Amino acid sequence: MKTKTSLMIIIGIFLIGSMSLTAQTEISATEIMQKVSDRPDGDEMEGTLTMTLINSRGGERVREIRQYIKDFGTVEKKIMFFLKPADIKNTSFMNWSYDDANKNDDQWIYLPALKKVKRISSDSSGDYFMGSDFTYDDLGDRKVGDDTHTLLRTETIEGLECYVVESVTKDEDYMYSKTITWVVKDRWYGLKKEFYDEDEDFLKSLTLLNVEQINGFWIITGTEMKNEQKDHMTRMEFNGVKVDAGISDSKFSERMMKRGL
Amino acid sequence: MSTPHKKTGILLLLLLLVVVNLPAQGLQFSGYARSYTGILLNDANEFSILQNTFNLNIEDSRGDVAFKVNPYIYHYSNEDLIIGLREAYLDIFFDNMDLRLGKQQVIWGKADGVFITDIIAPKDLSEFLLRDFEEIRMGITAIKANYYIGNSGIELVWAPVFTPTQLAEETSIWGRSPEFESPISGVSPTLIYDYSQKAVPASLENSETFVKFSGVSSFIDYEFMGGYIYDDDPSMHIKVDMSVDSNGVPQPQLTLTPQHHRLSLVGGSTSMDIMGYVVRSEFAYYSGKMFQANETFHVGAMGMTLPSGLEEKDYLHYLVGLDFSLGSTKLSTQFIQQYILDYDESIIQEEYSDMATFLVNRMFMNDLLTLQLFAYYDITNEDALVRPTVTYDLADGFEILAGANMFMPGVNNDYRAYFGYFDDNDMLYLKLKYSF
Numbered sequence: 001m002k003t004k005t006s007l008m009i010i011i012g013i014f015l016i017g018s019m020s021l022t023a024q025t026e027i028s029a030t031e032i033m034q035k036v037s038d039r040p041d042g043d044e045m046e047g048t049l050t051m052t053l054i055n056s057r058g059g060e061r062v063r064e065i066r067q068y069i070k071d072f073g074t075v076e077k078k079i080m081f082f083l084k085p086a087d088i089k090n091t092s093f094m095n096w097s098y099d100d101a102n103k104n105d106d107q108w109i110y111l112p113a114l115k116k117v118k119r120i121s122s123d124s125s126g127d128y129f130m131g132s133d134f135t136y137d138d139l140g141d142r143k144v145g146d147d148t149h150t151l152l153r154t155e156t157i158e159g160l161e162c163y164v165v166e167s168v169t170k171d172e173d174y175m176y177s178k179t180i181t182w183v184v185k186d187r188w189y190g191l192k193k194e195f196y197d198e199d200e201d202f203l204k205s206l207t208l209l210n211v212e213q214i215n216g217f218w219i220i221t222g223t224e225m226k227n228e229q230k231d232h233m234t235r236m237e238f239n240g241v242k243v244d245a246g247i248s249d250s251k252f253s254e255r256m257m258k259r260g261l
Numbered sequence: 262m263s264t265p266h267k268k269t270g271i272l273l274l275l276l277l278l279v280v281v282n283l284p285a286q287g288l289q290f291s292g293y294a295r296s297y298t299g300i301l302l303n304d305a306n307e308f309s310i311l312q313n314t315f316n317l318n319i320e321d322s323r324g325d326v327a328f329k330v331n332p333y334i335y336h337y338s339n340e341d342l343i344i345g346l347r348e349a350y351l352d353i354f355f356d357n358m359d360l361r362l363g364k365q366q367v368i369w370g371k372a373d374g375v376f377i378t379d380i381i382a383p384k385d386l387s388e389f390l391l392r393d394f395e396e397i398r399m400g401i402t403a404i405k406a407n408y409y410i411g412n413s414g415i416e417l418v419w420a421p422v423f424t425p426t427q428l429a430e431e432t433s434i435w436g437r438s439p440e441f442e443s444p445i446s447g448v449s450p451t452l453i454y455d456y457s458q459k460a461v462p463a464s465l466e467n468s469e470t471f472v473k474f475s476g477v478s479s480f481i482d483y484e485f486m487g488g489y490i491y492d493d494d495p496s497m498h499i500k501v502d503m504s505v506d507s508n509g510v511p512q513p514q515l516t517l518t519p520q521h522h523r524l525s526l527v528g529g530s531t532s533m534d535i536m537g538y539v540v541r542s543e544f545a546y547y548s549g550k551m552f553q554a555n556e557t558f559h560v561g562a563m564g565m566t567l568p569s570g571l572e573e574k575d576y577l578h579y580l581v582g583l584d585f586s587l588g589s590t591k592l593s594t595q596f597i598q599q600y601i602l603d604y605d606e607s608i609i610q611e612e613y614s615d616m617a618t619f620l621v622n623r624m625f626m627n628d629l630l631t632l633q634l635f636a637y638y639d640i641t642n643e644d645a646l647v648r649p650t651v652t653y654d655l656a657d658g659f660e661i662l663a664g665a666n667m668f669m670p671g672v673n674n675d676y677r678a679y680f681g682y683f684d685d686n687d688m689l690y691l692k693l694k695y696s697f
Contacts, residue, residue, distance in 0.1 A: 086658045119482050120539065121534060122534060123585070126588075133627075
């Protein structure tokens with residue numbers, strides 16, 4: 001896939017950036033983030049996503065989604081079928097994301113109670129997804145050029161050598177003033193990421209829990225986002241992942257949104 | 262519970278027992294149980310509703326066939342039970358075509374809470390417009406065929422039996438009866454109802470047909486539709502007998518005969534995202550609508566005007582809507598207009614009728630708490646319905662909702678006022694819902 005717009009590949013969460021080379025390194029921060037963005041992960045992917053929302057008292061709520069993603073060249077299409085909780089079962093959501101940086105995503109939602117597919121505004125990147133600690137933007141495809149990237153240092157975490165990259169937004173209205181990402185050298189996925197709010201206070205941290213090689217691609221199948229300010233956490237697991245196993249083009253249609261799984 | 266209801270209830274229970282005892286084989290059950298209590302904000306603070314609901318969806322899918330049955334039960338405080346099937350259909354899927362046969366809700370159009378091209382599923386107005394959306398729309402027995410060409414397609418719906426709007430009983434707080442003011446002081450017209458023409462016999466000739474071509478694309482979503490239908494709302498044919506009493510005072514007697522008439526319509530709807538704003542539109546041209554009109558009667562030298570006539574006119578019904586966000590707050594507004602073509606001054610309804618809707622919605626506490634305000638405002642009559650709600654998720658599937666329905670009076674508040682007529686029905690309510 002050219003882009004990494006997916007809940008499954010939370011790669012988008014870990015990336016972003018551009019910046020200058022330091023004297024001690026052979027690669028710039030921008031190049032690091034571009035490599036993360038360009039990391040191959042197949043043209044098609046499907047699986048079941050489970051999000052466990054955990055509040056400050058340890059109370060848990062569970063959301064489960066079946067999702068399919070396919071790269072059609074200049075557009076990546078994604079369709080999600082909500083399985084849990086019961087009150088949103090049979091709801092579906094479809095997103096078309098374009099390589100053209102000037103073109104907004106197209107999004108539709110099917111609500112079984114209304115029995116119709118509604119186009120919804122894609123201008124909601126700062127909203128939290130299904131009450132989790134992930135915003136739509138965290139799960140999406142932030143362009144490398146949207147931030148200024150600086151390589152801070154290298155660190156070794158759990159035996160893996162990482163580049164530590166600071167990414168400062170170029171957009172003053174963006175919800176994060178900066179992020180810091182730990183990118184695993186040569187594998188080009190994020191191991192950890194910190195988010196700072198508009199006041200530059202530490203907001204939340206994303207930690208990689210599990211990564212698997214599936215069909216020759218590194219696929220992140222477990223992450224945890226902890227919002228330090230709200231003392232709330234979301235654990236995300238991606239199960240039954242299939243890469244390039246064959247998804248029909250017609251899967252990404254209004255017909256399938258209504259029909260469901 | 263009346264005898265027919267008892268029989269239906271027993272049949273439903275038997276059906277449930279059979280279904281529950283079937284081997285699993287992918288059979289899926291979902292639905293909800295709900296307790297709903299409403300209290301009027303009048304001096305007596307009467308309960309407007311004390312209702313318990315059980316709604317069950319039974320679904321199965323095997324390869325290219327699927328079925329769904331959706332029985333429901335409403336239980337009221339006086340032990341009345343209302344039992345029914347909202348949907349019961351079979352799906353057959355082909356490569357580029359789907360067939361759905363049976364009782365089904367078919368919803369068209371892009372409007373929210375307004376019915377312009379969305380005219381297939383009749384409305385259940387037993388609680389005015391206050392029920393949840395899926396409960397307002399009734400299922401109809403129909404055959405629906407969809408043929409797909411990429412992201413567009415044609416939909417054909419054939420309904421062999423006409424189903425009218427379900428109106429509230431006259432004794433209900435949501436009942437609405439025509440009122441006739443006599444121009445002669447102290448004289449009230451006598452009203453006699455004749456329901457002999459109300460039912461539309463089930464026959465091939467009386468069936469309804471709908472067709473739609475629709476599609477989604479990056480630029481625009483669109484629907485073009487047409488229908489040869491019966492008007493879901495009956496026209497009131499009124500026969501006036503103008504006798505004179507011994508003092509020479511006219512004593513009008515009105516015989517009211519509700520009757521459904523044929524309508525044909527063409528229309529369409531669009532929806533597109535422009536710089537983060539979703540712009541929606543919907544329009545329809547209706548041909549052959551019967552509008553209530555005034556008639557003048559002469560008794561000797563005395564003239565008397567009564568709203569007893571019917572004028573057949575075409576009309577346009579259209580809407581523009583805008584959905585957008587301000588931060589995490591979702592907003593939506595719609596402007597709706599109805600325009601009667603070749604207008605005659607005797608028609609009681611205004612030539613132009615304007616209405617607007619407003620929606621504000623925001624979620625808090627990781628979506629545990631939702632605040633919402635929805636309002637209809639009749640611009641022409643200046644009456645309104647305002648519906649604030651607060652919803653809190655107690656746990657996954659458990660929800661508590663507190664809300665109010667506030668009816669604002671307008672210029673006129675008689676039976677013709679859509680919202681102001683219910684000015685005495687302001688209410689607070691509480692719903693507890695468990696979804697499974």
